[in-house]
Amino acid sequence: MKKIAKYDIDVASNINSADILIVFGSDNTVLKALHKLGFKYKVLGISLGSSAGFLTETTIENMDIVFEKIEGGRYRIEKCNVIKAIIDDEKTYRAVNDIAIFPYKSATLMEYELWVDEEFIWRDHADGLIIATPLGSTAYSMSAGGPIILSKTNVFALTPVNSLDPSRRPLIIPSESIIELMNIKSRVSVEAVIDGIDRIKVNESISISKNSSIISFIKIEGISPIHSRLYRKVKLAEELIEMPPSAKLVFKVLEYEGPLTQKDIVEKTLLSPRTVRYALNILGKRGLIKDIPNLRDVRQKLYYTNI
Template sequence: MPSVIDEVKKIIGNYSSFTVVTEVGSDVDGYDVVGVIGTDRFILMNLHRLNSWEGPVLTVGFGLSFLNSVDITNLDKALTTIVDGNYDIEEILRLSVNIKGKKLPYAINEVAIFPSRSAMTLEYSLYVNNEYLWHDVADGLIISTPTGSTAYAMSAGGPLIHSRAQVIEIVPVNSTNLARVPVIVPSDSVIMIRDLISRSRVEAIIDGSIRTYVGSEVRIMSGKPLKLIRIGEISSAIGRYEKKISLLANMDLPPSAKFILKILEYEGQLTQKEIVEKTMLPSRTVRNALSILIRKGLIQRQVIIRGNKEVIVYSLKSAER
């Protein structure tokens, strides 16, 4: 978004100790703080690219969002605060994923294990610290961090977990056995998903964006924490819970509107065409659902720049500060 980049460059130009780059690489040695500015999805993508970075990260987004340190409108004030050293560091638990001896980028929200083709089930055996828990047949399995408990895991029936709790959440998705309920384990646990079988190839999906095929086994454990900069008295975690509670309170929505609300929560800003593609709902149904969500004040319609043209996108409406 050129206009945003120009505005950011203008603000950062007032501080000699900061540098602007438009593409994040793996070489960030020599910096004290790394900042990422964009939507939730953009921030996640670049945090994956910064997988080996162990220093503080400032995340700047649009509105009060799931991984934002600050809103972009407060960037100037935030930079002054950082220069003065008046900020806190929140260590966000991340998951290390090992498949066939290959380590993947850390998961900040969750690791989802699903067949690559929809409408198919998978079989698996679950072990925690080499202790057998169960064998199951389900649509899939989600291994979530506390941060991710407000996203995909919650939509599958998992509980809301405070972001600073040192635990990992295991959520079976549409199990054929009612006894297979979400399980919370200590963050130092080693989770093994073994004996994976499905009529379709099984894949692991990290934070909804990084996909890789798995064999018969996936090993998941805590990785190095993400050190997020937090500024001011308002915690983004509290804001996240407030937003989630607000969404859950609106149970009179039609199923299509609830579905779209969940997609926007997980994906961030999307055009109407992208919503149709991701939900596979008729265009007319999507238009009607978007109208309902806007009328109820749950989402917002914005015009942004993509490439060299303006596009209309929809996103969750920021919680009031």
């Protein structure tokens, strides 16, 4: 075991023997690390940007303060629910933020039946559906009009996306419930997008419920108040609501998977190059994205979110 310089904090020589997982990067970096390494660690996310996210507790500028507090035991553990999805009664997948069910091609309708605890709720035609944890309620779900849920609340949010029926509003569902989407149909294949990372084909049904294990995040009091993060997210959501669907889609793809080139965005969204250029122009003018030269090909730019 080695020590972190200046602090009495041991660094594990083997990831399997670690107690705390420190991830440097964005919220998306934290999600990718968890999906690769598992959910058994106490997680501390440190943003490399100018502000913390919802999975990154603080910025790298505050790292010394954070490590001092960890060394002195001045932190708390916040335990959060994880959701699991069983697709077509076969393989099981887990998500920290959300599971989004969408047709493979954007702006394509899907039909489905929604059941909760074996009770029929509705049949709907929509662009998709998002089931989010409280942590994930400030991510994709919020951009689609879903509610903000405080992290300690034992519920899930279910948000229809662009339903043809205006009565299909977001639902708050107890975390102990079993959510089932059945008789899923579309003119193209339908996918379950797990935390914006894995895309799994759904043939007919998907069952979603609370995972038996939870995930623990390290929280440092007074470093990055939750109200300031919520305010930034609300302002962002207000801007996105006024934008065309193509700009919303491009932004969400960049938020989950960026930085990306224009060609990457076209491939991932299935939008035309002209539509992607239009969306990038709108997002750039609003200051929601930035670009940097692609070092692998200086003729191209890499686009990323500026939040």
